[in-house]
Amino acid sequence: MTPLAEPLLAWFDRHGRHDLPWQHPRSAYRVWLSEIMLQQTRVETVIDYFQRFVTQLPTLADLARADEDEVLALWSGLGYYRRARFLHRAALQCMREHDGELPRDFDALAALPGIGRSTAGAILAQAHGLRFPILDGNVKRVLTRLHGIHGHPGQRVVEKQLWTLAEQHTPHERLADYTQAIMDLGATLCTRSRPRCDDCPLQSRCVAHAEDLTDALPTPKPSRAIPTRHTLMLLLRDHERRVLLQRRGPEGVWSGLWSLPEAENETDALQKAKRLAEVDDAQTLTAFIHVFSHYRLEIRPLLFEAATAAKRIADNDDLRWCDPTQIQTLGLPAPVRKLLNDTWESDA
The missing domain is CATH 3.90.79.10 (Nucleoside Triphosphate Pyrophosphohydrolase)
Structure with missing residues (x-):
């Protein structure tokens, strides 16, 4: 168990989210759908959309058989509709090339439309217990504050550093729980504004907390006027x-x-x-x-x-x-x- 994983998992066992609909059952299809929906969208918003989607299209094969209008209708209101189209295209590709299943091979999975490195890692870790790190927005914020990393996380040099840290912190056991735990920490305690540092299991080792940098980190993206x-x-x-x-x-x-x-x-x-x-x-x-x-x-x-x-x-x-x-x-x-x-x- 890594030094970060042990206190994080102990916190997760007591305070983490264990009743999310994609956790029961935690199949690759359900995890994949939830990960795509959760991109740039809060859990509270996603839950109803997820349940409606899997009621209508409970399996990858059902998704592949649906026409695009049906998929987009189920997605309507979630925004970022490119995610829904990629989801549909990936399902069709899985039917053609992967015997109707999401591949367990990392490279094959990450090559599907709409699935990058972090999403592929999240699917394999949560659905199959395989050791792959993730680096979504919540995890970037946790690691940036924990290690006191300056620079916008979207910059290549900063993101490369964060991937190295994500790999180092990922344990060799309880991968599904660890992946959910570090996302939960970012979503519920280490939030963008007003983080609940007093409740954080990593407070004693957090550079941002020690140096009063929680408001400054992560470094925001340079602003520009929105036309x-x-x-x-x-x-x-x-x-x-x-x-x-x-x-x-x-x-x-x-x-x-x-x-x-x-x-x-x-x-x-x-x-x-x-x-x-x-x-x-x-x-x-x-x-x-x-x-x-x-x-x-x-x-x-x-x-x-x-x-x-x-x-x-x-x-x-x-x-x-x-x-x-x-x-x-x-x-x-x-x-x-x-x-x-x-x-x-x-x-x-």
């Missing part, structure tokens, strides 16, 4: 209260999801709406802001009533008329889904 972009969303609604959805292209934000047609200005919006349906002037709905990691998007919805719209545009691979029930089966960006639901509710 604001603007778009008009066209909400075309026919006499049956259905709205016209358009599938987004393979590139850019929300790629592959169903959304609303967009325009840059009012003139362009009206021209586009008239190409799609027989409409009159638009009603401007309340604008709102959606924040991405690298920019803010101001969305101004324009509502067009289209009495005979369905005759002009029929359902196809990229355009679809949907009522409130039908959108539940499609992958939509969370702000678009909320906009549509709010609009339908206001008309009820």
Whole structure:
């Protein structure tokens, strides 16, 4: 047992999280799904999504058989939709190349779409008890503070140092528990702000605590101004209260999801709406802001009533008329889904 692992596991046995849904059973598929969902998302948010996902798609084979729309619909609201597409592609690749299972070979596992070094290590350690270190955001924060490491953890030289430390601290036994324990420590005690140092089992050996550096470490990423972009969303609604959805292209934000047609200005919006349906002037709905990691998007919805719209545009691979029930089966960006639901509710 390594010097860090022993007190950490003793703390985990008393205070760690032992009732997470992907721990019962702790299969490779369930661990993999949870690890992908937990990337940039809190446990409290993930639990309901995870349970809904495995109820609908309980095995890797079920995931591979599902179409992308079904996968994205189950993911809708979690954000970072590229994760869901990679999940689906990896399942298909496993069916083709790995007899329908996630490989136990590290290199083969890490080569699958959306699975890097840390995620592969987490899967193998938790599902199979194999000795591989992990280095997710929580673990980076713990190790950075524990060893007093300066420099943004995303920098190559800092990340290399952290991987070396992660390897040294990983024990040769109780790998599943250790992996969960060090993630739990970062998520519940060694938090980004207001860490609970007095409750930490590693406090006596923590450089950041001893030198009053917990607020300074990890070194933050150099800040930059986040730009604001603007778009008009066209909400075309026919006499049956259905709205016209358009599938987004393979590139850019929300790629592959169903959304609303967009325009840059009012003139362009009206021209586009008239190409799609027989409409009159638009009603401007309340604008709102959606924040991405690298920019803010101001969305101004324009509502067009289209009495005979369905005759002009029929359902196809990229355009679809949907009522409130039908959108539940499609992958939509969370702000678009909320906009549509709010609009339908206001008309009820």
